[in-house]
Amino acid sequence: MLLLNPLRGILSARPQVLGLTRFSSSFVSRMRFLNRLKQDDEACAAALQDGQLVLFHRLQPLLQRGPTGTFRPVTLTCSGVQSLLQNFGSDGPLLEDSILIGCSEQNQAQFCLDVGHLDQAAVAEFCAGTFIDLRKSFFLLPGPAAQLVAKAQALLRWHQTNGFCSATGQPTHRNRAGSQRVCSSSSTIYYPKMSPVVIVLLSDGSRCLLGRQASFPRGMYSALAGFCDMGETLEETLHREVAEEVGLEVQDVSYSSSQHWPFPHSSFMLGCHATVSPAHTQLDVDRSELEDARWFTPEEISSALQAGVPPRGGRPPDVWLPPKHAVAHHLITEWRDRQRHLQASE
Ligand SMILES: NC(=O)C1=CN([C@@H]2O[C@H](COP(=O)(O)OP(=O)(O)OC[C@H]3O[C@@H](n4cnc5c(N)ncnc54)[C@H](OP(=O)(O)O)[C@@H]3O)[C@@H](O)[C@H]2O)C=CC1
Numbered sequence: 265m266l267l268l269n270p271l272r273g274i275l276s277a278r279p280q281v282l283g284l285t286r287f288s289s290s291f292v293s294r295m296r297f298l299n300r301l302k303q304d305d306e307a308c309a310a311a312l313q314d315g316q317l318v319l320f321h322r323l324q325p326l327l328q329r330g331p332t333g334t335f336r337p338v339t340l341t342c343s344g345v346q347s348l349l350q351n352f353g354s355d356g357p358l359l360e361d362s363i364l365i366g367c368s369e370q371n372q373a374q375f376c377l378d379v380g381h382l383d384q385a386a387v388a389e390f391c392a393g394t395f396i397d398l399r400k401s402f403f404l405l406p407g408p409a410a411q412l413v414a415k416a417q418a419l420l421r422w423h424q425t426n427g428f429c430s431a432t433g434q435p436t437h438r439n440r441a442g443s444q445r446v447c448s449s450s451s452t453i454y455y456p457k458m459s460p461v462v463i464v465l466l467s468d469g470s471r472c473l474l475g476r477q478a479s480f481p482r483g484m485y486s487a488l489a490g491f492c493d494m495g496e497t498l499e500e501t502l503h504r505e506v507a508e509e510v511g512l513e514v515q516d517v518s519y520s521s522s523q524h525w526p527f528p529h530s531s532f533m534l535g536c537h538a539t540v541s542p543a544h545t546q547l548d549v550d551r552s553e554l555e556d557a558r559w560f561t562p563e564e565i566s567s568a569l570q571a572g573v574p575p576r577g578g579r580p581p582d583v584w585l586p587p588k589h590a591v592a593h594h595l596i597t598e599w600r601d602r603q604r605h606l607q608a609s610e
């Protein structure tokens with residue numbers, strides 16, 4: 265049975281006073297608050313009572329289109345989720361299954377909860393939202409919301425797949441925040457994992473190198489990427505991946521930026537720029553890894569950036585680039601801007 269006025273009182277519209285010490289709204293106090301919630305189950309339970317919750321259904325986040333047409337995650341209060349669970353007669357995962365994902369600027373703890381045991385369409389209607397696949401959601405949401413939702417989904421997935429200790433086979437139990445799981449037999453502690461990946465935009469001074477895997481959407485080219493092998497440094501991975509994939513030797517390496525990438529399973533992307541000697545740019549592409557790799561001029565990059573991401577269903581342009589949220593996009597625009605600057609100062 266649905267409540268007549270389902271939204272009343274369940275959407276978290278404004279910050280609430282926490283049942284905990286109130287800190288000033290600074291970055292340091294937020295980080296200390298979050299750290300305390302990870303270590304102190306009672307404090308975490310109290311913060312949940314005053315917290316904001318983002319709902320998922322079988323790992324799909326619940327989104328809502330705002331008045332300006334942009335999407336945002338639906339944020340519920342604790343009592344709102346309680347009434348939702350009661351309304352649906354839920355005997356599955358309860359509020360205590362919520363996982364801590366962050367802290368708002370007003371020091372309000374943020375949690376996520378997967379209600380995959382409830383009827384998806386009915387919950388969506390109750391909350392005036394839509395459950396949307398993470399791949400779609402990630403690119404519909406503005407940057408910070410996309411990263412928060414990706415983090416939440418990664419944590420939910422990790423808990424759903426780490427219910428047993430890989431050494432003893434016994435059940436593991438989570439702390440209240442969901443920042444770790446402990447084996448009930450050996451007390452071994454497990455933490456959520458990311459796989460480190462190095463992604464590099466290679467330049468020969470006037471062109472940059474992009475490649476595509478056969479599995480990429482048609483026409484999409486990206487910077488070269490590869491998982492770190494055990495024991496490798498960032499630089500060693502970068503040199504090895506470039507040698508393996510396109511048969512080149514790299515000279516200078518510089519770090520640019522990083523990101524958590526949720527697809528397919530939580531990679532930690534370390535974005536770099538690197539150069540090769542203009543005298544040694546002949547590619548020897550490993551076709552088992554890449555369908556194609558090519559050098560692109562700044563002009564070709566600028567027009568590919570202008571073309572944007574092709575609409576679904578339409579015929580894609582011959583070359584298009586990863587969308588704004590991807591670190592590959594950031595590396596490519598950084599390189600293009602640097603080339604423009606160099607050309608202007610010549
Ligand atoms: N955010 C961004 O801008 C971008 C992100 N990416 C991401 O970077 C990641 C890595 O790029 P990719 O070129 O595919 O990597 P690699 O070149 O390393 O090739 C992937 C292959 O490496 C093997 N592998 C080794 N370690 C792992 C691991 N920990 N997890 C999964 N596979 C592993 C697998 O081979 P096998 O199956 O044979 O064992 C896999 O098929 C991808 O997940 C991709 O989504 C890529 C480009 C842009």
Ligand SMILES: [Mg+2]
Pocket residue numbers: 488489490509553
């Ligand atoms: Mg690769």
